[in-house]
Amino acid sequence: MSELFKNIIRFVLLIFVQVFILNNIMLNGWVQPYLYLLLILLLPFQTPRWLLLMIGTATGWIIDNFMHTPGLHAAACAAIAYLRPFLIGMLAPQGGFEDTTRSPSPATMGTGKFVFYAGMLVLIHHVIYFTLEVFNFQATPYLAMKIVFSTLVTLLLIFVYGLLFFEKRPRRR
Template identity: 35%
Template sequence: MTKLLLENILRFILLILAQVFLFKNMGYYNLVIPFPYIMAIMLLPVRISKVLLFIIAFLTGLTIDAFYDTLGIHAAACVTLAWVRIIFLNLTIQDDDHDSISPGIDQMSFRWFLIYTFILSFFHHLTLYLLESFSLNNILSTLTSILFSCIFTTVLIILFELIFYRRKKR
């Protein structure tokens, strides 16, 4: 349990630092902006308390908001991500013996993790970009940014997960 806690804290710190110092300045004409920091929320253990999950998501979003000078947009998007995560996990994981697993390629299948990552990333980006634009004037541009940023973020998260991939322990 201590190893899992330390692993999640280290992952959280590294992803926040990478987002703030590396990925904040990466983008393609504000059309594609990666947000791989959401991986910190996505890879939390499956049976984490819902209240704790929402608190961690909110604090993660607030941390990013502090560096991006946004007023709670990332916090709202991270809370939306936590809500969709709970729904997705309840729909796809039926067993109660998954107490100590984290949703990752090493615990689940590649296909499951790809769908999981894309759906959670999509809802995060949808909330983020719609709150950021807060208008339907340029809806086509906003939807294009949502789709391309979601795809780029999903690819980055899959690459990060494959780099740290561990085989199932049988």
């Protein structure tokens, strides 16, 4: 299966899961899981920045339309799409990743680097999104707790997604 076809299927399924399942989950007002961020996180290493920005903004815009949040997801997704190449560059080995046509995953980056990569981008997204959503500095403790708990639950969902769908790294003997 081609990488483009795989990404289109992933796009449709993750948007569907986000809109019809995860958007209906809000645990006591503290946790809002956003698994759709994988659409940006799992694009191939070689994806040009202009395309990342277009995909990130379009993805955020689609989620904004379903959630009736005027531009909040689009802004946060555009920001992580812009920052993604910098973070990948920081985490890449000296010669770069072996196959740039592949996507970031624990198998291509290593588990620790992938967790850091996903964690940083999810945290940045949540800081931007929830700060714009709350937009009240008197609610800083509430905002901080919402960011932390939502980030942790989103990373847990990414981990579960990884157990189900990421390719396995071959074992060394």
